[in-house]
Ligand SMILES: Nc1ncnc2c1ncn2[C@@H]1O[C@H](COP(=O)(O)OP(=O)(O)OP(=O)(O)O)[C@@H](O)[C@H]1O
């Protein structure tokens with residue numbers, strides 16, 4: 082595989098065109114408005130409830146704002162999950178549906194430039210949305226309870242997860258003919274990545290338990306099998322990443338769980354790895370690196386997929402030969 | 409400039425192109441004609457690198473398409489048969505975008521876009537949204553877009569479809585001037601006559617097979633004209649000639665016209681024609697002029713589409729356009745006219761046959 086050149090990532094024509102179109106659509110401003118309306122409502126409710134509790138002379142507890150921030154963070158993650166696939170999974174298919182894509186392919190833009198242009202344009206749109214919600218987050222700073230480092234950590238993670246999810250959406254947009262199919266597939270894959278992996282581990286854990294007890298019954302020795310390396314499949318899970326990030330930054334164990342609530346704590350319980358294992362303690366950064374690599378791979382694959390001249394397996398070749406011989 | 413060799417393309421098991429060969433010289437305006445589903449779009453898409461051929465090769469300006477896709481994108485401009493317009497972009501932004509896409513930026517791109525808008529007569533629409541332009545305007549804008557990178561070869565897939573006569577005329581003028589600037593242009597159409605006066609050479613494709621290429625003259629000559637009537641002009645009374653002609657077994661029908669003109673539907677090739685003339689001269693008939701009527705382009709085209717053979721009886725000539733309409737009127741008062749009704753009925757069917765086939769296909 083040839084490595085992409087710098088010019089593939091440079092600001093390119095497709096990016097400018099898409100941004101120009103997007104900024105003229107009312108869609109963008111409407112979604113910014115709706116998101117912030119929603120976030121502000123939540124913020125107002127929480128702040129009001131805090132004010133009332135303060136009014137009743139109970140000591141004002143910073144924990145309330147920490148929880149407030151965590152809730153907002155997860156809500157923002159949920160919002161990303163909902164909107165990003167909708168935006169990116171249409172990036173290529175909509176050009177196909179509008180019959181503008183063929184012409185784009187005949188220009189001297191490379192397929193890679195087209196994909197990266199589309200990618201940055203979609204990202205810009207989504208990121209603008211996310212950033213527009215930051216002022217609401219900033220409310221928390223007025224009261225303390227969240228440090229700058231914590232807030233920055235959460236927002237950066239959300240941003241990187243957005244890049245991951247966008248790439249998946251764009252991949253399906255390149256692969257499929259219809260926007261609706263690409264969108265549905267993106268949502269399905271996200272569900273599989275988040276809940277499919279967890280269910281798979283639970284199932285595997287159950288099966289391993291059964292094996293353990295059968296072996297124990299028959300031989301009297303406990304094989305003590307655990308899911309071990311299977312657990313690393315969760316590196317691809319964006320939900321685990323944002324969870325680990327929050328749990329680490331805000332010390333969940335202190336007020337929600339009794340023990341270590343990070344991914345390291347949870348996985349060390351169900352594997353033979355110690356909770357000090359670096360592969361577990363660095364869960365957030367490692368999983369983000371894994372996810373960025375997947376995103377990269379998806380985009381590379383997407384730029385191959387949209388190339389009309391790429392070699393495809395010809396499943397009819399044999400049938401044609403047979404027909405020819407018959408004739 | 410454009411050289412196509414043994415090009416074949418399958419869609420699944422359906423063979424859309426069957427060993428197509430074609431050579432187009434630099435600066436030529438080439439008309440690519442074929443009925444629906446003949447394979448024009450498929451051929452063109454392969455030429456511009458939007459489809460992969462199963463076998464054969466295409467060489468443009470000395471470069472093989474498959475190996476030099478990137479380079480050739482700079483040399484080829486393409487207007488597809490169906491294309492959409494971006495929403496939320498004005499005409500000028502649209503052209504600017506494509507200039508950028510070809511690596512032309514800033515002032516240069518602005519100037520180029522304005523010039524191209526002027527070329528296709530859309531300057532007054534520069535700030536209109538592309539989506540809101542009429543079909544003909546979009547078509548012209550798309551042509552301007554295909555010219556952004558000053559390509560040597562222009563591939564236009566049915567650019568005239570959906571245009572009104574005035575727009576068609578304007579398009580023709582633009583294409584002619586582009587051609588005179590030395591660009592090689594390939595233009596496809598269903599209708600041969602539409603291209604006749606504009607194109608310098610033609611290719612006729614039918615069901616994936618290149619039936620014929622050459623100049624208009626080549627095509628007319630090669631087509632099978634034994635089905636066209638022979639026109640004879642005699643001096644004085646034409647009755648003896650008509651009598652003589654009717655006696656010949658190869659004569660299908662004789663139409664005496666005014667001023668010694670006789671049209672004969674006469675079966676046979678060029679040798680039989682020579683024979684016929686000899687017979688007439690030997691009988692002492694004063695023949696002033698003698699020759700096959702030339703086929704119209706429509707006839708040529710239909711003949712080629714039918715595999716070079718007229719389907720039922722003689723194909724209609726230009727003059728025969730009138731008799732078929734008279735035939736039913738004559739049929740009523742004169743139960744047994746000389747010959748016309750039975751003869752003309754199948755002739756009427758001929759031009760419609762290909763259309764019927766298309767529906768069936
Ligand atoms: N994507 C496709 N899948 C399957 N068959 C196709 C496809 N595209 C074209 N064909 C078939 O290939 C044949 C040639 O099609 P093509 O579009 O090249 O014809 P055309 O000469 O451009 O016709 P038209 O005048 O209607 O545009 C047709 O029979 C068509 O049904």
Ligand SMILES: [Mg+2]
Pocket residue numbers: 448449450489565
């Ligand atoms: Mg076509």
